[in-house]
Amino acid sequence: GENVEQHPSTLSVQEGDSAVIKCTYSDSASNYFPWYKQELGKRPQLIIDIRSNVGEKKDQRIAVTLNKTAKHFSLHITETQPEDSAVYFCAASGAAGNKLTFGGGTRVLVKP
């Protein structure tokens, strides 16, 4: 089945700096890669997603890039703000099992 590795597990940045989270996946047939943000005690919330026919997607201060050859994708947050502090999860949809497999999460702390 699909295996998703996410790095780093924790990330501390100064307000205004950029944050980058990287994920690798194992199933070359994966075709959908969402990113979720989970604030403390809250639900995971879809913030951006990318499909395998696209290499990059941007939405205001967040962007996601996908390298299908290397089987990795990344989340970029620019001009970070304290409200960006949360746990971020990547996920990939492997061909087996018709399901999403999540990475282990990255705890992002934006220091004012």
Added chain:
Amino acid sequence: DTAVSQTPKYLVTQMGNDKSIKCEQNLGHDTMYWYKQDSKKFLKIMFSYNNKELIINETVPNRFSPKSPDKAHLNLHINSLELGDSAVYFCASSQRQGRDQPQHFGDGTRLSIL
């Protein structure tokens, strides 16, 4: 208007008891899911239903039994609760079946076993 709503939000009970968690979505979606998030925040799918039919059944103890009376509801019943069942359980839904469908999560049910 909460799109995916779960009840209860908190559930504290003793080992050996039986409990249920309810989930409802008002998005008109066809597919619903149950996820377990453990203490290390790892999210793992447990079950998925599409139009009341079971389509995903991960390696979950048979003490866990999902039930979908209609496509807007997916409930989770747990028998003989164990300490290891303590976790946050999230319900989610997607417009239709398929591994490339965006999933929308409920607020979670925090289950604590004493």
